[in-house]
Amino acid sequence: MTKVLVLGAGKIGVSIAQVLAESGDYRVTLGEGMPDSPAAGGLGGVEHTVLDVNDAGALGRALGRVEVVISALPYFLNVGVAEAAKASRVHYFDLTEDVHVARRVLALAEGADTVFVPQCGLAPGFISIVANHLMRGFDQPEDVRLRVGALPQFPDNVLKYNLTWSTEGLINEYCNTCEAIHDGGRRELLPLEGLEHFSLDGVDYEAFNTSGGIGTLCDTLDGRVRNLNYKTVRYPGHRDMIRMLVRDLKLCDRRDIFKDLIEHGIPVTRQDVVLIFVAVTGRRDGLLTQENYVKKIYGDARGSGPSAIQATTAAGICAMVDLHRAGKLPATGFVRQEDTDLDDFIANRFGRVYA
Numbered sequence: 001m002t003k004v005l006v007l008g009a010g011k012i013g014v015s016i017a018q019v020l021a022e023s024g025d026y027r028v029t030l031g032e033g034m035p036d037s038p039a040a041g042g043l044g045g046v047e048h049t050v051l052d053v054n055d056a057g058a059l060g061r062a063l064g065r066v067e068v069v070i071s072a073l074p075y076f077l078n079v080g081v082a083e084a085a086k087a088s089r090v091h092y093f094d095l096t097e098d099v100h101v102a103r104r105v106l107a108l109a110e111g112a113d114t115v116f117v118p119q120c121g122l123a124p125g126f127i128s129i130v131a132n133h134l135m136r137g138f139d140q141p142e143d144v145r146l147r148v149g150a151l152p153q154f155p156d157n158v159l160k161y162n163l164t165w166s167t168e169g170l171i172n173e174y175c176n177t178c179e180a181i182h183d184g185g186r187r188e189l190l191p192l193e194g195l196e197h198f199s200l201d202g203v204d205y206e207a208f209n210t211s212g213g214i215g216t217l218c219d220t221l222d223g224r225v226r227n228l229n230y231k232t233v234r235y236p237g238h239r240d241m242i243r244m245l246v247r248d249l250k251l252c253d254r255r256d257i258f259k260d261l262i263e264h265g266i267p268v269t270r271q272d273v274v275l276i277f278v279a280v281t282g283r284r285d286g287l288l289t290q291e292n293y294v295k296k297i298y299g300d301a302r303g304s305g306p307s308a309i310q311a312t313t314a315a316g317i318c319a320m321v322d323l324h325r326a327g328k329l330p331a332t333g334f335v336r337q338e339d340t341d342l343d344d345f346i347a348n349r350f351g352r353v354y355a
Contacts, residue, residue: 001027002325003066005090007053007081008032012095012165013072014043015306015314019350020321021045031062053077056084063088068321071095074168078118079104086112091324093317095121097169097212099179109334115324117335120317122274122309123148123230124215125337126345126354130278130293131217133342135225137291138282142226146214147207147277149233150309152269153301159242160235162269164309167259169212173232174242175252176211179218181228186218192243194231200275200294207231208239216336225282233275270307272299295354311353319351 002025006017009032020026022045030043031051053059053073063069063084068091071081075098082105085092091114096102102118109116119125127146135141152162163170178189194209214230221228245251251258278293299308306314320340323329328344345351 001025002068003027003029004068004070004321005029005031005062005066006070006072007051008072008074010072010166011307011310012313013070015310016070016072016317017046018043019314019318023322023349025325029062029066053081056080059084060088063090066090068093070317070321072317074166075101075172076168079108082108082116082118085114085116089114091115091117091321093117093120093321095119095125095313095317097124098172099176099212102216106334113332115330115332115335117320117324117329117337119215119337120320121313122150122276122316123213125316125320126312127213127230127276127278128215128217128337129340129342129345130276131280132220132338134278134280134291134293135221135282138280138284138289141224141280141282143279143281144217144221144225144228145277145279146217146228146230147233147275147279148213148230149205149207149275151233151235151273151275153271153273153298154269155235157266158237159266160238161266162272163262163266164269164272164307165313167262170262171252171255171258172212173210174246175255178209178211178230179214180209180230181218181221181225184223184226186222189229192239192246194229195239196231197236200277201296204236205233205275206236206239207233215338217338220336220338233277270299270305270310271301272308273297274308274312297353315350315353319345319348322348322350 004026017028017030021028029047071094075096078094105118150164180187189209210232274297276295281290297308346355
């Protein structure tokens with residue numbers, strides 16, 4: 001059995017630990033910061049340990065007992081974990097949406113004899129695998145548009161939104177600059193701009209620039225496409241409300257207050273839907289052609305099972321760990337999500353959530 005340490009006992013970390021343990025091929029330890037965490041007694045087949053990741057000695061000892069570490073921690077803790085993983089020669093996987101953290105992990109992967117796979121999950125993560133897969137069907141790909149949203153099935157507040165994942169990650173999306181390729185050149189775009197509207201299955205949505213979801217695609221596709229951009233999907237009106245908080249009240253400069261407002265004012269839900277929309281336009285046999293990938297994945301409508309964002313995020317990182325274990329990813333160094341074959345991913349026992 002492969003020994004895995006999952007760091008972070010939030011909604012996503014618990015889901016990852018449970019999925020891996022239930023497969024029977026992984027011996028999972030869930031590392032959490034508090035001994036009285038709600039996760040401590042709720043998972044069968046998972047060992048629990050209280051671990052302060054800021055304690056280098058304790059983290060090193062914990063890594064010395066495993067082969068793989070998965071970080072489901074807030075993004076700002078990931079660099080320290082990645083450094084410890086390199087020192088302990090442990091394979092490293094994370095969910096970070098933060099661009100600067102991913103670049104630090106890339107630097108750490110240089111010369112490593114283990115693998116470093118950041119940005120696993122949905123977006124960044126699966127969305128890049130889909131985009132690269134669609135591009136292979138074109139003689140000359142030109143434009144790539146990525147759209148992803150994790151939305152409540154039953155919105156009933158003014159924001160038309162419920163919390164479904166990391167608050168720190170959500171604030172990063174709304175506050176940090178966004179990478180893109182525009183007219184053949186690398187660009188940094190402002191978050192919350194580029195508003196567009198579309199309908200799918202009779203439901204109206206809006207989409208706008210947010211940070212992080214594009215992963216490493218700007219590096220991979222630089223010089224290969226004319227336009228590449230990523231936008232988050234919400235119900236109409238959400239962007240304007242968030243822009244009021246971010247721009248008019250300047251809450252990006254006071255992120256602790258922003259986080260407190262969100263976590264105390266917006267309820268959590270498991271009754272969500274993940275919407276994935278990827279469109280690639282380019283030349284095929286001389287004709288300008290467009291190919292789309294569209295999917296909706298629903299959480300448990302009864303509210304007792306995993307949410308859609310829990311299921312898709314856990315599936316994304318568990319599939320990457322499993323593909324590496326099966327020899328279908330590079331054995332060492334930095335691995336970009338788009339290096340993964342979509343057919344291999346969907347065929348994987350964990351990746352089937354997306355099928």
